[in-house]
Amino acid sequence: MDGQPRVATWIERVTVLGAGVMGHGIAQVAAMAGHRVTLHDPDAAAVDRGLARIRANLDKGVSLGKVSEESRTAALDRIALAPSLASACAEADLVVEAAPERMGLKRSLFRGVEAAASPSALLATNTSSLSIDAIAQVLAGPGRFLGLHFFNPVHLMALVEVVRGSCTDQATLDAGVAFARGLGKEPIVVRDAPGFASSRLGVALGLEAMRMVEEGVAEPAAIDKAMELGYRHPMGPLRLTDLVGLDVRLAIADYLHEKLGGERYRPPAILRRMVEEGKLGRKTGEGFYRWDREKE
């Protein structure tokens, strides 16, 4: 997490659109790696919350001895705020969009980004499920567009899926990979396909685990332990489902089922029933496990 600035590519100025759960984290790791970061979010309260989270994360890093006082201060100094989309993008080498997961919103944002950014700037979306090609349809120059899919919490999770659309130039892809490495992340290159690599595999495992609960093969804790101890997964698929939220997993399963067809991603009845009953996992206090929200 700590260290001197280590910008690994020609990308110096990074603009992050959206200061929410993902945007603040991307801004933080980019600033820590030495990039000049501009953060833009039309919701002023979201900007305040995002900056407060960045400060809190870095302060925790300092208290744990993982971040020095100097690099914390220097990283915060490298983050600027922009009041408008046009001012945010004007000088960017790379724009990373982390706005809500709605196709219409992302398309209209990228129309504005393309109009405001320099023609040499790279444009990236942090979408977790939408098609890169479908977003890129609004761009005159889709060769400079790619997916950079970070994981939550961004400052702790090593993986970045670098998603190649059918029009993404090789140079764009290479720069995306180098940028992710420069942040200290482990990039993997994935073609634009539903669920990329992470959700497609992770959800397949989760749905199979639910079918096993449904069939009475074993209790949820035993199924999770099979993966944790037998396959060295840090967390079993059902506990992970509780943390992500059963409603979120159901939405992804429905999407993958629609896009990929077949039976593999058809949501099991137990998942639909639990969502209808409001058993969404940790956030509601009950999912495949009971969660004591006071203690969480």
Ligand code: NAD
């Ligand atoms: P979020 O709701 O926490 O944050 C989104 C932010 O975007 C909000 O602060 C909102 O005010 C802002 N916003 C709205 N309109 C905007 C605009 N026109 N320009 C700039 N900002 C705008 O959402 P999130 O969880 O950070 O998700 C952002 C993206 O990252 C989504 O595409 C999501 O699918 C993806 N993603 C999320 C996670 C996760 O675990 N939350 C993980 C990987 C990827």
